[in-house]
Amino acid sequence: MLYALAHFLRDYCPFIWDLVDVLNSFLFSLRYGNKLKKIKGVLTGVDxxxxxxxxxxxxxxxxxAFFDAQPQEAFTYFHPHGFDEESLKKLQGYSAFLAYAVKDNEKIVGYFFMRSFFHGKTFIGRMVDYNFRGKGIAKMMNRVTFDIAQLxxxxxxxxxxxxxxxSLKSAQAENELRIIETLPNGDLYVENLPKKK
Known part of the structure; x- marks a missing residue:
């Protein structure tokens, strides 16, 4: 229900969606502010x-430029937000939108985000540069995402x-997936859980 409402607001009521983002970021910072300061340790600790x-x-x-350089097929299943500079600048200002660039020297080769909410949920997504696929970047981003979420x-x-x-195989390699429901468009809405040992 909340998932459908969020997508409706994002797609049809962008002004309201922006207000929700601002309010959510404020409440998220109040609840998790001290823990957010520890994320840098997770990022620098990645081998x-x-x-x-x-x-x-x-x-x-x-x-x-990273998004512009990707082939159109990369966006078939990935359209969580706008990819223009204005949209990205807006996202940079939201404390509840935890997003990261993976760099090879200074070149961005991967991107992942956690659209988080003050009530304790985060929705994730990731993209790897088409020239760098098959190098374990997606799995690494998935591990880091889960480490941040646990922190x-x-x-x-x-x-x-x-x-x-x-994407399905990458997610399954690192986590147990609990299917919550199949959405009207056929997508699986899942919760990522720690891998059973």
Whole structure:
């Protein structure tokens, strides 16, 4: 119900959606502010060839260029927000929108986000540069996402198209997926849970 309402507001009432984002960011900061300060430790502790930077430390033009460089098929299942500079600058200002760029030297090669809510849920998504697929970046982003969520104390959710086999396999490699429901468009609405040992 909340998922459908959020998508309705985002798609048809952008002004109200922006107000919800501002209010949610304020409440999220009040509830989780002290824990948010510890995220940097998670990012610097990743054993990887790549550097992970919050998007607040990136130029919106560089982020927009990353999205512009991706083939159209990369957006078939990925359209959580606008990809232009103005939309990205707005997202950089929301404390509840935890988003990160994965860099190879200074080149952005991956992007992942956690659209988080003050009531303890976060909805995730990720994209890897088409030239860097198959290098374990998606799995690494998924691990970091889950580490941040556990640090803060958030339940992790996402939607996955059953046609998007690579995304489904990447998510299953790192987490147990609990299917909550199949949405009218055929996507799976799932909760990511720790992998059973």
């Amino acid at each position: 990887s060839l790549y550097v992970i930077s919050p998007i607040s430390e990136c130029r919106a033009s560089d982020l927009a 803060i104390g958030l339940r992790v959710f996402q939607t996955i198209s059953i046609k998007n086999i690579s």
